[in-house]
Structures are given as structure tokens and as C-alpha cells.
Amino acid sequence: MVNLVENLRKEAGRLLTEGKVKHIIGYEMVEPLKVRPFFAKSADDANKLHYSPLCAHNLAVYLTLEEIKAGEKIGLVVKGCDSRAVIQLIQEGIVDREKVVLIGVPCRGIVDLEKLREELGERNVQSSSATGISIENGVVKVETKNGIIKFDRKEIVFDICNHCQNPTPVLYDILLGEEVKPWGKENYEDVKEIERMDLKERWNYWKEKLSKCVRCYACREVCPLCYCKECLVDKTMPTWVRKSVVTSENTFFHLMRVFHLAGRCVGCVACERSCPEGIPLSKLFRKMEKDVKALFDYKAGMDVEQKPLLASFKLEDPEEFIK
Amino acid sequence: MINKVIKKRDLQKFLRNLRTKKLYAPVKDEEGKIEFKLVNDLKEITFEFTNTLKPVKSLFIPQTETIFMTDKKGIHPPKVSNLGVVFGVRPCDAKSIQVLTKVFEKDREDPYFLQRKKDLSMIGLACTSPGENCFCSSLGLGPFSTDGLDMLLADIGEKYYVEVVSKSGKKLVESNQELFSEPTKADRKLRKKAQQNAEKKIARKLDVERVTAKLKHAFESAIWDEVSKICVGCGICTYFCPTCHCFDLTDEFLEGKIFRVRTWDSCTFPYFTLQSSGHNPRPTRRERIRNRIYHKFQYLLENIGEIGCVGCGRCLENCPSGVNLIEVLSRVGKS
Numbered sequence: 001m002v003n004l005v006e007n008l009r010k011e012a013g014r015l016l017t018e019g020k021v022k023h024i025i026g027y028e029m030v031e032p033l034k035v036r037p038f039f040a041k042s043a044d045d046a047n048k049l050h051y052s053p054l055c056a057h058n059l060a061v062y063l064t065l066e067e068i069k070a071g072e073k074i075g076l077v078v079k080g081c082d083s084r085a086v087i088q089l090i091q092e093g094i095v096d097r098e099k100v101v102l103i104g105v106p107c108r109g110i111v112d113l114e115k116l117r118e119e120l121g122e123r124n125v126q127s128s129s130a131t132g133i134s135i136e137n138g139v140v141k142v143e144t145k146n147g148i149i150k151f152d153r154k155e156i157v158f159d160i161c162n163h164c165q166n167p168t169p170v171l172y173d174i175l176l177g178e179e180v181k182p183w184g185k186e187n188y189e190d191v192k193e194i195e196r197m198d199l200k201e202r203w204n205y206w207k208e209k210l211s212k213c214v215r216c217y218a219c220r221e222v223c224p225l226c227y228c229k230e231c232l233v234d235k236t237m238p239t240w241v242r243k244s245v246v247t248s249e250n251t252f253f254h255l256m257r258v259f260h261l262a263g264r265c266v267g268c269v270a271c272e273r274s275c276p277e278g279i280p281l282s283k284l285f286r287k288m289e290k291d292v293k294a295l296f297d298y299k300a301g302m303d304v305e306q307k308p309l310l311a312s313f314k315l316e317d318p319e320e321f322i323k
Numbered sequence: 324m325i326n327k328v329i330k331k332r333d334l335q336k337f338l339r340n341l342r343t344k345k346l347y348a349p350v351k352d353e354e355g356k357i358e359f360k361l362v363n364d365l366k367e368i369t370f371e372f373t374n375t376l377k378p379v380k381s382l383f384i385p386q387t388e389t390i391f392m393t394d395k396k397g398i399h400p401p402k403v404s405n406l407g408v409v410f411g412v413r414p415c416d417a418k419s420i421q422v423l424t425k426v427f428e429k430d431r432e433d434p435y436f437l438q439r440k441k442d443l444s445m446i447g448l449a450c451t452s453p454g455e456n457c458f459c460s461s462l463g464l465g466p467f468s469t470d471g472l473d474m475l476l477a478d479i480g481e482k483y484y485v486e487v488v489s490k491s492g493k494k495l496v497e498s499n500q501e502l503f504s505e506p507t508k509a510d511r512k513l514r515k516k517a518q519q520n521a522e523k524k525i526a527r528k529l530d531v532e533r534v535t536a537k538l539k540h541a542f543e544s545a546i547w548d549e550v551s552k553i554c555v556g557c558g559i560c561t562y563f564c565p566t567c568h569c570f571d572l573t574d575e576f577l578e579g580k581i582f583r584v585r586t587w588d589s590c591t592f593p594y595f596t597l598q599s600s601g602h603n604p605r606p607t608r609r610e611r612i613r614n615r616i617y618h619k620f621q622y623l624l625e626n627i628g629e630i631g632c633v634g635c636g637r638c639l640e641n642c643p644s645g646v647n648l649i650e651v652l653s654r655v656g657k658s
Contacts, residue, residue, distance in 0.1 A: 030645060030647070030650075034645065035645070036553060036644055036645025036646075037553040037644055037645070038553070039552050039553070057643075057644065061555060127455065128455050128526070214377075214386060214558075214562050214587075215558075216557050216558035216559045216562045216563075216589075217557050217558060217592075218555070218557035218558070218559050218643050220557075221555040221556050221557040221643075222555050222557070222643050222644075234592075234594055239573075242573075242575050242584075243387075243571055243573045243575070243584060243586045244387045244575060244582075244584050244586060245386045245387045245586060245587075246387060270643075273643070274557070274559075274643035276376065276559055276563060276641045277354075277356065277376070278354040278355075278356055
């Protein structure tokens with residue numbers, strides 16, 4: 001982990017001093033357990049870049065900003081899922097491959113801070129007493145003022161990370177460290193659990209979850225693939241979705257997002273992580289991902305040469321809907 | 324100020340007696356999120372929490388409310404009823420209602436907000452264990468402050484130490500006299516200790532006086548460019564803020580009726596200031612973040628004599644990209 005951060009700083013410093021990129025979007029550590037996106041503009045800034053198993057943000061979202069698209073070449077730190085979002089953006093013609101240097105980080109899982117806080121609480125450890133965090137060989141080590149506390153990775157990373165099939169970036173220019181093999185299986189058990197519910201039970205489940213939505217649109221704003229200039233829910237002439245924050249309109253908003261991301265969502269679940277109300281959005285998006293895979297044998301964001309799902313067809317595509 | 328104590332098991336009786344009116348209190352949901360809810364069963368109330376996810380403002384200004392409905396027969400105003408009793412309010416949230424009252428009373432009274440506040444009893448729970456993002460002490464408040472409350476309860480072990488702040492609070496105690504007793508010397512000591520411990524736990528600090536002075540000349544500062552870079556432009560910092568109160572008014576047509584609806588709005592959204600000409604006076608996140616901060620630490624101060632921040636730390640806690648209000652303002656302070 002220390003080597004990784006050193007390498008990152010070295011590579012970033014080189015790219016910046018050699019003028020290969022205008023700036024690098026990475027992470028900085030604000031507090032031992034708090035990291036956030038960071039725009040490094042100089043060699044000095046490069047030394048502030050950081051990486052830890054808390055670097056959850058999918059930084060590809062910044063590639064869709066107008067000033068970044070119009071600007072000069074930049075560097076971007078990507079994990080496996082983030083790199084797939086970049087591939088998808090390249091496929092869709094939003095990102096110019098020539099204008100971005102991808103600094104790949106082989107991901108060993110991202111720690112869910114909420115789970116970590118809970119676990120620390122059970123051990124009577126204040127999360128503010130933590131001084132560092134690292135992940136190696138399936139073990140998460142939290143350094144505190146009173147020694148190191150170890151956790152099994154599976155218990156403490158985001159659920160989604162336990163399904164991850166692409167921990168190593170799929171696309172990169174520089175890879176920091178060795179490739180990482182997937183440690184979990186993709187069995188869509190979380191989705192199947194919902195599928196097993198009967199219609200009424202399922203509707204009640206989602207009604208309850210979606211009634212909590214406050215429409216802060218954090219899910220939309222953190223999503224790298226949600227880059228429409230004007231979102232359907234913001235349109236007022238005509239109004240498609242009422243401003244009233246009620247279950248019907250909330251449901252429409254979320255289902256609309258799922259459909260608009262069909263064959264495009266790369267499953268980073270930045271949306272779910274950003275949701276202050278804890279709505280299990282990953283279950284909706286993973287259902288779509290599972291169906292897309294079953295119907296069209298397609299996985300989003302795997303190959304820059306591949307065409308987006310909805311812009312391509314195969315002779316064997318199912319067509320039961322044509323009557 | 325009158326001081327009393329109440330045994331923990333008597334608190335249940337007290338709350339039961341309060342239920343002659345509606346009672347709102349913090350309730351934990353399935354996901355472990357704490358929200359103010361109308362309480363039917365006293366067992367639902369949770370006492371173990373740092374703060375509620377949404378601030379108490381959500382009871383006073385619901386996210387969605389019908390201002391009036393109109394159909395062929397005429398215009399029908401809604402029936403807005405008093406909230407009754409709100410229990411378990413943290414001191415920061417209680418202060419926010421004082422700030423909001425000044426906003427909703429100024430120039431033109433807002434009947435919806437004021438009706439909900441009418442005959443209100445707001446009972447606070449002192450923060451014996453403030454959260455890691457709390458900074459109320461920088462705003463002239465504290466984990467045991469009583470601004471905006473009728474009564475403040477502080478956990479001192481077997482009992483709650485009760486500070487009766489207002490006439491309404493006094494009435495509540497008088498009508499439940501048998502449940503309250505005079506604090507002993509030991510009770511006073513415990514309360515003092517609890518307050519000191521709590522105050523020590525508040526690690527984050529902000530020099531508000533310096534910041535408000537500096538802001539006067541920082542409108543064109545480069546700081547705004549820097550801090551807005553990572554902002555993703557969602558509405559979390561405003562929706563979950565106890566003092567943010569901007570709203571939108573729209574007409575919704577449903578089943579032959581027109582509803583004029585008031586919903587929360589957020590200055591962090593581009594549509595907040597987009598004009599019909601297509602011009603947007605706050606075209607980027609730089610101007611939007613700046614506006615939010617100026618509104619809180621400058622404009623409100625000029626308009627109602629209050630700062631629009633109570634140090635609850637919700638914006639720090641929930642921002643998906645880690646924008647930190649204290650850090651932004653500290654940079655302004657140092658500029």
C-alpha cells in the first residue's frame with residue numbers, strides 16, 4: 001500500500017513535470033479515514049495524491065464536465081469499475097481516448113466506512129483514533145493509536161466488491177502494481193432474492209424504499225454515465241415528473257434512470273453509496289445488468305472497440321417483443 | 324431557569340401524558356437511519372443516536388406541501404395542524420427553528436410554517452456524545468444549549484436532568500409535577516460533568532467572526548474555483564441542512580384539480596437560477612457553492628441578524644465528494 005502511494009506520486013509527478021497532462025484527478029487524504037477527490041495541478045500537488053481502500057469515488061464522473069471535455073489532456077486515477085466507466089464514455093464518444101492518461105490501480109476491495117465504524121464501535125474504538133488503513137491478502141488492517149485491528153475483507157468491503165469480476169482496471173496506460181484476480185463470484189444472489197418475491201411483496205418492498213427518496217439527485221450526479229445536459233426530471237415544458245416528492249414520482253425517476261442506463265451501467269454503484277437515505281439502488285441496476293447479460297450476452301464497459309448495446313444488434317438477439 | 328430531574332422510567336409516563344397532543348420523536352428505521360416520526364407507540368422512540376438524518380425542519384417545512392388546491396368550485400386552502408410536541412431535538416436543530424422563524428416571519432408571514440409552530444412544545448435531548456462532524460460550539464451554541472427549546476433533558480445515568488426554559492416548558496412540568504423532583508447536589512455535579520465531557524468531544528472549530536468579516540471582500544476570491552472543483556452538484560448539503568429553506572412553487576394538475584405545491588429547492592442545482600431567457604446568473608458550481616455560503620454567513624446575518632448555520636455537521640457527514648464547509652470557510656478566514 002505504501003509502495004502503491006509512492007508509485008502513484010512518482011508517476012503523477014512525472015506526468016505533470018513533463019507536461020504530459022494538465023492535471024491529474026485522483027484522491028487526497030483529508031483525515032486518516034476520510035479521502036476525497038483531488039485535482040493535482042503541480043509536482044507539489046502530486047505529493048498530496050493518496051490511495052487507500054477508502055477511495056470509493058468513481059472519478060470518471062469528472063470527465064463529463066464541460067470544462068474538462070473542452071480542456072487539455074488530463075490524468076485520471078481508476079480502479080477496475082472506474083476504468084469500465086471510462087471505456088463506456090469512450091464508446092459513447094463523450095471522452096476522447098487521446099486526451100486522458102489512465103493511471104490504473106489494481107483494487108483489492110473498497111472498505112464500507114459505515115461497516116467499519118460499526119465494527120470499530122463494537123470493539124469500543126473511536127473511529128477518530130484511527131491513523132491509517134490498508135488492505136493486503138484479503139485482510140483489512142486499521143491502524144489505531146492503540147495498535148492494529150484486523151478485519152476479514154469480505155466482512156468489511158462494500159457488498160458489491162465481493163461480486164467484482166474486474167478488480168484490475170480493464171483499460172489503463174500505467175498500472176500501479178500487480179494485477180489482482182477476482183476473489184468473489186458473480187451469482188447475483190442479491191438480485192435473485194428480490195426476484196423470488198411475488199409481485200405484491202416486491203412492489204411493497206420497493207414502495208417502502210423509494211418512498212424515502214428525497215430527490216437530492218446525488219445518485220444521478222455521481223454517476224459517470226448520467227451526463228445528459230438536461231435530465232428528464234428537470235424538464236418543465238412539458239413536465240414529465242412532478243416536483244412533488246412522492247412515491248409515484250420517485251419511482252418514475254429511479255426506473256427511468258435504470259432504463260436509461262441499460263447496457264451502460266458498469267455497476268460501480270456510486271449511486272447507492274452516495275444515497276443518504278440508504279436506498280438499495282444496486283439491486284435495481286444489477287437486475288438490469290443481469291437481464292442484459294442473459295438477453296444479449298453483453299457486459300458494459302469492457303472494450304473501447306465494442307459498440308454500445310443499444311447501438312448494435314446481433315442476428316440471434318431475442319425479438320419476442322415484435323409481434 | 325427552573326431545574327428538575329426525572330427518573331428514566333418516569334420519562335415514559337411523562338411522554339405518555341404528552342400524547343394528549345401529537346408527539347413526534349426520533350425513530351430508527353430498518354436501515355438504521357434515524358428520523359423524526361409521529362409516534363404511536365412510545366417503544367419506537369430511540370435515545371441512542373448522534374443526530375437525526377434529516378433535520379427537524381422537515382416537520383416544519385415538509386419537503387412537499389400543497390399551498391392550495393383549486394377546482395371548478397373555487398380555491399381550497401389545506402388544513403394545516405399544529406405539530407404538538409416534538410421530543411428528542413438536538414440543541415443545534417432547536418436553534419435552527421429560531422432562525423427559520425425569523426425567516427418565515429419577516430416581511431410576509433408564512434401561515435403554514437407558523438401554524439405548525441403554534442402552541443408547540445419542543446423538548447430537547449442534550450448531546451452527551453457529539454458526533455465527529457459536530458461544530459456547534461463555534462456558532463455560539465453547545466451540546467447542552469437551550470436556544471429554541473422549551474425544555475432540555477440531559478442523560479445523567481439513572482435520571483434525566485431537566486432544564487425548564489420557557490413558560491410552555493414550565494406548564495408541562497407543572498401538569499406532571501409528581502414525575503419531577505428537585506435535583507440533588509450529586510445530580511448537578513453529574514450534569515456539569517456530562518456537559519464538560521460533551522464539550523470536549525467537539526473537535527471541529529471555526530472562527531465565525533473572522534469568516535464573516537473576511538467574506539465581505541472574498542466574493543471574487545480564487546478559493547471558490549478551487550473548492551467547487553470536486554462538488555458534483557447534488558442537493559444533499561441543502562436538503563439535509565437544518566436552516567436551508569429555499570423552496571419552489573409549481574402547479575400540478577391531477578384528476579381535474581390543480582394543486583399549487585411547495586417543494587424544497589436547492590441553490591446547488593443549475594435550474595435554481597435559470598431564467599426563461601436561457602440566461603443563468605449562476606452558471607457553474609463555483610457561483611452556486613459561493614452563493615450557499617454567502618447566504619448562510621452573510622446575507623442572513625444582514626437580513627435577520629442570524630447566521631444560517633448551527634454546526635450540526637450534516638453537510639460534512641453526507642457530502643458525496645467530501646466538500647467540507649469548515650475547511651472552505653477557514654480558507655476564506657485565512658485569505
